Amino acid sequence: MKLTVPTITKTIVASALAFGISSTASAGVTDGINKSLVKGEITFYTNRTDLVEAGVYKRYEKEFKEIYPQVTEVKVVGFADYQGGLRPRMNTGDYGDLVLILPSVPSEQYGNFYEPLNDLYGPEDVYFYDAWADSGNAYGISMGNSVEGLVYNKEVLKKAGVEVPIKTLSGFFDAAAKIKANGQIPLYINFGAQWPLQQWDKFPLVVEGSNDVYEKMLTQDKPFSGDTSYNKSLSVLKKLIDDGFTEKDLMTNSWEDSKNAIAKGDAGMYYLGNWVIPQVIERGAEPSNVGFMPMPSNDKGELNAQMNHDWGYAVSKHSKNKETAKAYLKFIIEASDFEEIAGFIPTLKSKKPSLQQLDEFMSYEPNVIQTPVNSSTFIEVTNRSKIDFYSGGYIQDVITSKDFAEALEKLDSRWDRAKKRVVK
Numbered sequence: 001m002k003l004t005v006p007t008i009t010k011t012i013v014a015s016a017l018a019f020g021i022s023s024t025a026s027a028g029v030t031d032g033i034n035k036s037l038v039k040g041e042i043t044f045y046t047n048r049t050d051l052v053e054a055g056v057y058k059r060y061e062k063e064f065k066e067i068y069p070q071v072t073e074v075k076v077v078g079f080a081d082y083q084g085g086l087r088p089r090m091n092t093g094d095y096g097d098l099v100l101i102l103p104s105v106p107s108e109q110y111g112n113f114y115e116p117l118n119d120l121y122g123p124e125d126v127y128f129y130d131a132w133a134d135s136g137n138a139y140g141i142s143m144g145n146s147v148e149g150l151v152y153n154k155e156v157l158k159k160a161g162v163e164v165p166i167k168t169l170s171g172f173f174d175a176a177a178k179i180k181a182n183g184q185i186p187l188y189i190n191f192g193a194q195w196p197l198q199q200w201d202k203f204p205l206v207v208e209g210s211n212d213v214y215e216k217m218l219t220q221d222k223p224f225s226g227d228t229s230y231n232k233s234l235s236v237l238k239k240l241i242d243d244g245f246t247e248k249d250l251m252t253n254s255w256e257d258s259k260n261a262i263a264k265g266d267a268g269m270y271y272l273g274n275w276v277i278p279q280v281i282e283r284g285a286e287p288s289n290v291g292f293m294p295m296p297s298n299d300k301g302e303l304n305a306q307m308n309h310d311w312g313y314a315v316s317k318h319s320k321n322k323e324t325a326k327a328y329l330k331f332i333i334e335a336s337d338f339e340e341i342a343g344f345i346p347t348l349k350s351k352k353p354s355l356q357q358l359d360e361f362m363s364y365e366p367n368v369i370q371t372p373v374n375s376s377t378f379i380e381v382t383n384r385s386k387i388d389f390y391s392g393g394y395i396q397d398v399i400t401s402k403d404f405a406e407a408l409e410k411l412d413s414r415w416d417r418a419k420k421r422v423v424k
Helices: 005-019 047-054 056-067 082-090 106-114 154-159 169-181 195-208 227-241 255-264 274-282 322-335 339-343 357-363 376-385 394-402 404-421
Strands: 002-003 042-048 073-077 097-102 145-153 186-187 268-274 290-293 306-310 310-316 367-370
Touching: 005 056, 042 047, 042 082, 042 322, 042 357, 047 056, 047 073, 047 097, 047 268, 056 073, 056 322, 073 097, 082 097, 097 322, 106 376, 145 195, 145 255, 145 274, 154 169, 154 268, 154 290, 169 227, 169 268, 186 227, 195 306, 195 394, 227 394, 255 268, 255 274, 268 290, 274 290, 274 339, 274 357, 274 376, 306 394, 310 322, 376 404, 394 404
Parallel strands: 042 073, 042 097, 186 268, 306 367
Antiparallel strands: 002 367, 097 310, 145 268, 145 290, 145 306
């Protein structure tokens, strides 16, 4: 499905007028919930360790208890490596009450781990309703949504003589060279933190200009080393590193420091989603000095962008307090300020984004590609190949290998072996 950004904007505004969900706790947060069963304690496993440490979830617990006074505790546990932290628990059945759906779980197995959420929302209410669906049941609700692009320090680009938006890939490399010549880091990729490298699993959709990249890999002979969008994505990353357009220290986890670097003008750009913008502003950047534009992917001047759902909230199939978990999920979606803090495009179609940088991004009118729902075949091949898409580990291995081309060919071999075992 392809949408232009202005279409998305109109949809959000129109649905806000038509749907009429109030963001106040009293109006909407109990819809679809049996209030008499909302009590006791629940555990929520989240990836937002920063919000745990900042006390945001403690505030949410207090606000939630004001609505449901019979709730005794909302215990929130954060994992920096969410997949690594939660996956072992999935095998025991003891993984809390509210969780985030792991991408390694095939859709046909959702019912084994998660509770259907059809009673909470419908496709007319939320974006990406079908992202975690199977056999007519919706098992996940997106935490929020993002468009991916270049978050940039306006002063850094202006001093380097870079005009925005950058419309071509050649122009992007030229801009990086100008920023480097001024003594700043052109693009902070956060190689050492690993997980931000997932951007280069997203960039192939932008390169392709469509959302069928992943399914095409099931029919391609050489999806990594051949003439493919995946090859171009990883090759762009390799060139950025080889040409010195990224941070020099690749192996240290400098995620927190990188936000300071962008905010203070020691670095020019991120290639990330709009969710990172509030974090940069929190580090001292003037909101008016933080810009946001699409990431160029070709030399035709055609701008593409990916609209991406974040993790999906889910209620554990084994939860002993499902109604309270559902009520807390609805509270976060409808009555909290999570989307504003996270810089997300809201999950509810009735809510308008509050982030001003999205207006700039939308003004460039890129072709917006919604993240596809991967087939169970793709997920099974992925699991068998042990290529950790969207985690960054395999990308680190490829980039740091002695022979880049050979490393890509080895990925092809792993993928091909797995594909032959799954695709008959």
